[in-house]
Amino acid sequence: MQASFFITRQIRIHNFLEKTKKKKDAKVEKREGDESGAVEKEQEKLRRKVTELIRKQKLPAVRRIVKDYDESRPWSQEAKAKVGSRLIELLIHTAYIQPPADQLCEGPPDIRPAFIHTALSITRVDKKTSRRYGVIKCDPVVLKGLERSARHMVIPYMPMLVPPVKWMGYDKGAYFFLPSYIMRTHGSKQQREAMKLASKAQLEQVFEALDTLGSTKWRVNKRVLDVVDRIWNSGGRLAHLVDRDDVPLPEKPDTEDETLLKKWKWKLRNAKKENRERHSLRCDTELKLSVARKMKDEEGFYYPHNVDFRGRAYPMHPYLNHLGSDMCRGILEFAEGRPLGNVGLRWLKIHLANLYAGGVDKLSYEGRVSFTENHLDEIFDSADKPLEGNRWWLRAEDPFQCLAACINLSEALRSSSPETYVSYLPIHQDGSCNGLQHYAALGRDTLGAAAVNLMAGEKPADVYSGIAARVLDIMREDAQKDPTSFPDALQARALLDQVDRKLVKQTVMTSVYGVTYIGARDQIMRRLKERGTQLDDSQTFGASCYAAKVTLTALEEMFEAARSIMSWLGECAKIIASENQPVRWTTPLGLPVVQPYRKLGRHLIKTSLQILTLQRETEKVMVKRQRTAFPPNFVHSLDGSHMMMTAIACKRAGMNFAGVHDSFWTHACDVDKLNTILREKFIELYDAPILENLLESFEESSPTLTFPPLPERGDFDLREVLRSTYFFN
Known part of the structure; x- marks a missing residue:
């Protein structure tokens, strides 16, 4: 009670002092000379009076003065930092521990602080300079207690046992009492303001789609959960579950040979990295299983949804949901059969x-x-x-x-x-490399449409196998060349028996979302390491560099229209960002989007503990980031729109629906109806002049800028999608 009273009192006093300061500043701006000095003198006198009353513990008098100034307005970042630091300081000064009874020895009891504020020096990557950081360290006894109690931690945003509140505004909907916002703005003030200014009528379809996703009732599949628990309790390792044991650390060789020591250090670093990753995965698995065990006896539960800034929908509960891993999806099923x-x-x-x-x-x-x-x-x-x-x-x-x-x-x-x-089992209908499907529709690209199943075929076209075949052709040509004049010939020869659809799949999937050469290289390198090839680390790196270059070349050859649209989008974004403006657009469903990429500035705040350096968004946009992120973000906003349009139509058709971006779920008996609806909504989406509308919005918002002409498009007939059996399959 005393701590609660102290915090409440500090908050009220803080608000009072902030209010008086603001009033002083406002008056000072309006007056000059002696008037300004009089106001400052008056405010300082009031501050001294409040401070003296607090010192004498005459709290009722303080309350009477503060009452008129106390407002329930959001705290500034600086205020939060100062109050938080003061509370941490109080905790440090008042929290002490005593070792367990079995560790006590004769003599005075070993009572020591539970937390210590100290400085930690961290050497930079260049190893030439170091920097000191203030840190809070907790006693090992406290740390062990926290580890034991982690599985009992409180998770606020749990699935709901009753249907979520319908969305009615930016912060009106979903949970009954917990703060709920329709969009995850990640601190972007411009995006938040754009959402608040959007009318209810403009966002009506977004609200309806999120309400539809939130109204789907789920339950735990107890038989699958029982199998997961048995595997987990026996140490994991099966069905992609992480091993519950750590990798043993290699012993240091008893030698002074630098080569052997270097290899040992490399193995030690890799083992420690693997153990850190295993620890993280174990924590994640425990959280998911704790939610599953808590919900397994419930008849059903619901997942309130909101969207990211691009318009993709996500469950607000972060752990056990259908967007999660195979384990999560296996554990969940529809509550209504x-x-x-x-x-x-x-x-x-x-x-x-x-x-x-x-x-x-x-x-x-x-x-x-x-x-x-x-x-x-x-x-x-x-x-x-x-x-x-x-x-x-x-x-x-x-x-x-x-x-x-x-x-x-x-x-x-x-x-x-x-x-x-x-x-009760959800049946999935997944898009065939969905990002490329959207680009093919945007560009009316007949060749691209055939590669990603927008056109009918006797069996599904496999774009990944097609790219892998082209990559293999290029490598075979390169392998015939003389290594002295063409060094990549050696890499080509080493990779000839490694090229398949799995090697290139991730790179092809992410190509439309802006994957870079470095990203493609790392993706392929992971695939090669998973296979346990005979190549050492340096050879694997070189082979990955070559394979990434060839894969991106093959992609450009097969999806030239998609590349031209991506280039056009990137060029438009560059022109806008060069004027220090973020790229803005509105999705086909009326959702306003503002890219949040701005340079971060440093803001120093002096607190009772130490000086804190906080990041603060500046007015300067990141030109390169605005340009590179726009094409993938724009396509994500389109696939999010398609999913929402399908969700609304399924609801009106009396079907259960769940969506995972480009994977649509319903009951087995309703899959045929779902297939018809999602094809009709895809055609409806792209019957609209999307790129023309985008260019028009750019020209209206930036009339002084000149944008490049729209890229040329092909003659693909969108109605072909209705006849494509494997468009989603």
Whole structure:
């Protein structure tokens, strides 16, 4: 009670002093000479009076004075830092610990501070300079206690047991009591203001889409959770779960050989890095499982959604949700079931084949159904004895989701009437390299449309295999060259047996979202290391550099129209940002977007503990960041719009719907209806002159600037999407 009273009193006094200072400043600006001095004298007199009353502990008198000035307005960053530092200082001065009884020895008790404020010197990367930082260290006894209690920590934004409040404004909706904002603005003042100024009518479709996503009722799949718990309690390591044990650190060799010592240091650094990553993954897994265990006996729960600044929707609860890992998705299922019917039974078989993957997901639908029917023995065994049997499900790319599908299909086939079996499993329809699909539609690119399944085909076109084939052709040509005049010939020869769709998949996926040469190199390097090739670290690095260059070349050849649109978007952004303005646009659903990339300045604040250096957004935009981020952000705003349009239409059709960016989920019996709706909404989205509207908005907001002409576009007929079986599949 005393601490609470002290904090409340400090807040009220702070507000009072801030108010008097602001009043003084306002009056000083209006008056000159003696008047200014009189105001300052009056305010200083009032400050001394309040300080004296506090010293004499005459709190009622202070309250009477402060009452007229106390306002419930947001605190400034400086005020938060000062009050927070003062509270930490009080904690340091009052928090003490005594070791456990079994550690006590004769003599005076070892009572020591629980927290210590000290300085830490950190050497910079160049190893030439160091900098001192103030840090708060906690006693090892406190640290152990925190580690033990971490799994019992309070997670405020849990799933809701009742439907979320409908969105009505920037900060009106979702949770009943917790602060809820419709957009994650990441501190960007311009984005926040744009959202607040947008009318309710303008954001009506965004509100409806988020309400639709939030109204989907979920529950925990107890059978899958039980398997996860068994694996986790036995040490992890299976089904992509992290190993609960650390990697043993290599012993230092008893030698003075610099080469051996260097190798030991390299191995030691890698082992420590691996252990840090494992620790992080273990913490993440524990948080997800703690939520699953807490919610497993609930009949159902809901995920309120909001959007990022580009318009992509996310559950507000951060841990156990359907946007998470395979483990999270396997644990979750719809709380409301629907009979499969003949259509649903077929889609359940296709869904299981998609989850098993390994190339099976690239077969025709009939081929996927046949795959599932040819593995019914393994499917039944997986459902009946997931850990004691043959463990066929563990070979899937998405093992826990595959296990959930095995259980669901087994129960349906063993029932007296599989078509009337009530299924709770979400069935996914995923876009085929969705970013490139949006670029192909924007550019009406016939060649690109065929590569990413916007056009009908007997079986799904696989853009990743197409790029991999072109990469292999280039490497074969390079491998024939003389290494003395063309050094990359050696890299080409080393990689000939490594090139496949998996090597290039991540780079192709992220190419439309602005992946750089360095990003592509790192992606390919990770794939090579996962395979355990015979190449050492330096050889792997060189091979990755070469492979990244060839992959990006192949992409430019196959998706020339997408590259021209990306270049046009980047050039427009550069022109706008060069005038020190952020790039702004409005999505097809009316959501205002302002790119937040501004240079950060340093702001020094003197507190009771130390001087703090805080980052503060300046008025200077980051030109390069505005340019490079605009193409991927713009496409993300379009795929977010497509998902929201589909969500609204599904709701009006009486269907359950969940969305994970370019993956749309519904009950098995409703997949055919979902497929029709998402194709119709894609055509509706791109029937509008999106690039023309964007250029017009740029010219209206920056009439003095000259923008490049729109890129040329092809003659692809968007209506072809309606006939494309594998557009989403």
